[in-house]
Amino acid sequence: MPELPEIETVKRTLTPLLSGRRINGLDVRRADVIKHPDAAAFISGVSAHRVTGLSRRGKYLCLHLDNGAMLAAHLRMTGRLVSAAPGDPCRPHTHVIFHMDDGRELRFSDVRRFGCLWLIASGEADDFTGMGKLGLEPLTEDFCAAYLEERLSQRRLAVKQGILDQAVVAGLGNIYADEALFAAALRPERPCSSLSRAEWRALAAAIPPVLEQAIEHNGTTFSDYLDGKGRAGENQRFLKVYQCGGRTCLRCGAVIVKTRVGGRGTCYCPECQK
Numbered sequence: 073m074p075e076l077p078e079i080e081t082v083k084r085t086l087t088p089l090l091s092g093r094r095i096n097g098l099d100v101r102r103a104d105v106i107k108h109p110d111a112a113a114f115i116s117g118v119s120a121h122r123v124t125g126l127s128r129r130g131k132y133l134c135l136h137l138d139n140g141a142m143l144a145a146h147l148r149m150t151g152r153l154v155s156a157a158p159g160d161p162c163r164p165h166t167h168v169i170f171h172m173d174d175g176r177e178l179r180f181s182d183v184r185r186f187g188c189l190w191l192i193a194s195g196e197a198d199d200f201t202g203m204g205k206l207g208l209e210p211l212t213e214d215f216c217a218a219y220l221e222e223r224l225s226q227r228r229l230a231v232k233q234g235i236l237d238q239a240v241v242a243g244l245g246n247i248y249a250d251e252a253l254f255a256a257a258l259r260p261e262r263p264c265s266s267l268s269r270a271e272w273r274a275l276a277a278a279i280p281p282v283l284e285q286a287i288e289h290n291g292t293t294f295s296d297y298l299d300g301k302g303r304a305g306e307n308q309r310f311l312k313v314y315q316c317g318g319r320t321c322l323r324c325g326a327v328i329v330k331t332r333v334g335g336r337g338t339c340y341c342p343e344c345q346k
Contacts (some may be wrong), residue, residue, distance in 0.1 A: 074147050074297050076210070076243025077286035078305065080155055080179060083128045084287075085300035089155045090123045090135065094173040102167040105182065108190045117141055117191045118170070130242035135164045140194025144201045145180065148294040151187030154179050183296065188208075198217045204326040206242040212281045215241075217269070217276040224264040231267060232260035233274070233334040244279065246336050247292055251315040252279045258344045286308060313339040 074082070078119060097119050121137040128134065135143040145153060148206070152163075156177050162169075163181050168189065170178040170317060180189065192198050207223070208215045220241075224234040232249050235241050244252075253260050255278035258271060264333065282340035291297055291305030294315070317330025319340045326343040 073244035073245065073294070074260065074291065075248055075306070076128075076152075076304060077283050078291035078297050078299075079128050079131050079133050079147070079243070080287050081291045081305070082147075083126050083133055083301045085303075086133075086153065086155060087126045089176065089300065090172070090178065091125055093176075094122045095119060095137075096171045096173050098171065099167075100167070100171040102185070104193075105167045105180070105187060105189055107188045108192075114189070114191050117193060118143060128243075129203050130209070130238060132201060132203055142192045142198075144190045144198075144298040145190065146188045146201070148182070148184070148185045148186035148188070150294070151180065152298050153183070153299055153300060154298055154302045159161070160224070166208060205239055207238065207240040209242050210244060211283060213215070215276065215280070217273040219241070220276050221267075221272040223267065225267065225272070227264045229264060230261045230333050231258060231264050231275070232336070232338060234264045234281070236336070244283075246338075248279070248282050248286065248313045250339055251282045251312060254313045255282055255339060257345055260338050260340050261271060261331075267306070273314060283324070306342070313341060315339065 095118050098115050100111050106114045123137050124138050125136045131146060133145045156179055158175055158177055166179050166181040168180040176315035188200050198204060205345045208219060223240050227234060232253060233243055236249050256274040258275060261335050286292055286307040287311060289305060289307035290299055292307040294308060313328055316328045319328050321328055321341040321344060324343045326341055328339050329342050330339050332338060
């Protein structure tokens, strides 16, 4: 958390607030969240430059600057990027503040400090963020059953572990893996090598709508996630199995099971996902 839908929502809510705006300066309160380059070079490379646009790759949010540089952020578990007015109370654990030319502030906060910021200069190879190792985006036309089958069908690991591999499916995390497997009627611990072609088709067809629903509802908030305007998501009200262990399945009435797959908390319906 946050996963693809949350980062996409942050991107969409920040785009009209940041695009075309100049970064006048920064306050860096904890330099250790800046992973490349050092804090002084980061400040110098960002200050006085305009944001030309925002993009997302997997769980990474990218701000593109008029000097050709790219500012990349990964929020990890508890990170937030929120646009705020200067007079708004500053949340605890705010580590970096970007001062924009319209008087607003872009604030990066993170309780657990796992989140990271990078600045990739124009023409510099991105050997730092890990974005180059990501697999296909699941909301693109190239994402299909044939792709999943090619990448995973020879592997004996659980199908949930397979689709959580960021080198296979960029941006998919624990919440939406559980939800997609429920939608595809697949048991999470099934070995990838046991899936039929029809099951790969069902899984590939299930993943995009699960993600699109979450984006439509502003992401999922259980505790930490907020969008770029500081608002909580609402998709938690629409989840079918994730964090629903012990409740009755809305589809069949069976009791939803909570277990662990690949070390991750996992919920599924024992009747719908046989």
